[in-house]
Amino acid sequence: MPTDALLDRFLTGLAPLTPVAVWAHGSLAGGDYREGRSDLDLITVLDRPVTARTVWRVAVLHARLRNEPLADRLHCTYLTPDTAPDAERRHLTWAHEQLFERTVTPVTRAELHRFGRVLRGVPPADVLPPVPDGELAAFVVRDQRDFWRREVDRDAHWTQDVWVDLGLLTFARATVTVREGRLISKREALAVLADLGAPDEVVADIRRRRYEDPAPPDGEWVLRRARLTRDYLGPAIDSLVARAG
Known part of the structure; x- marks a missing residue:
């Protein structure tokens, strides 16, 4: 291997x-x-x-x-x-x-x-001191607010697979950490995204590319996927940050 x-x-x-x-x-x-x-x-x-x-x-x-x-x-x-x-x-x-x-x-x-x-x-x-739950939650909220929310407005990113995948999966993982204090895998985050109201088409696209070997997406879908992702992720991050105070 x-x-x-x-x-x-x-x-x-x-x-x-x-x-x-x-x-x-x-x-x-x-x-x-x-x-x-x-x-x-x-x-x-x-x-x-x-x-x-x-x-x-x-x-x-x-x-x-x-x-x-x-x-x-x-x-x-x-x-x-x-x-x-x-x-x-x-x-x-x-x-x-x-x-x-x-x-x-x-x-x-x-x-x-x-x-x-x-x-x-x-x-x-x-070697490493433990991470208090409050410190962990504060960090993931800060990361969503100060990095990801800003990047949502930069449209060039969102035609790239890596930005779509990381943007949505990181948001789902941050949400679970804030709500429950848990860390989850990317596979678990995919399941959570459906419950969080993320676009079904985009979640299915991430799953196929991560766990299967699909043909490269065509240009029309890439542009539609970018719009769906940004339209969802901006308000979702704003809501998470507001709830976290």
Whole structure:
């Protein structure tokens, strides 16, 4: 299986950096992973501070993997035991075939605690403090209000599959988190969308593309899908934010 082969190569290449732990989150840990479609979302905890030499070694590691199947989908953020508890801190990250820095969000931290998959070393609870329910709910509402609501008004996005899928699935997942304090998978989010009044045609389209292998959509449907998605998502986000106060 290409996923297992890539993870084995990654873990072997990572060994000289003596990681304290390597964890998977997202679909790879949550039971909804689709090979070739889902990302491989990882967190590595290193045993020493990140220096310029560390950055170079991480870059070399990922460069050596670049020709492996699925390597473009492998994303990894690098923490240390000292930096991991700081939820606002930006950490060295490899994603989208480049190095940059980003935070480990409350959603990711909560996923790691609730269903994180330990690939090497100690479990997340040994390194990361728990995420209070209020902090998690506040984050997902803020993400809907400050990012997704703004992006709904940018029409160029919504002719792309990835924006339709993530926009609707992230909204459904945020809604369940706010209402019930739970984290759900993308598969579960598809079922929730129907109950939330999302357009049936669009939900069916996402399901086909995620779990089947349909022909590419034609241009007329792409434009109709974009309109249906934006017409639904804008008011839906506004209502969620208003209810959350």
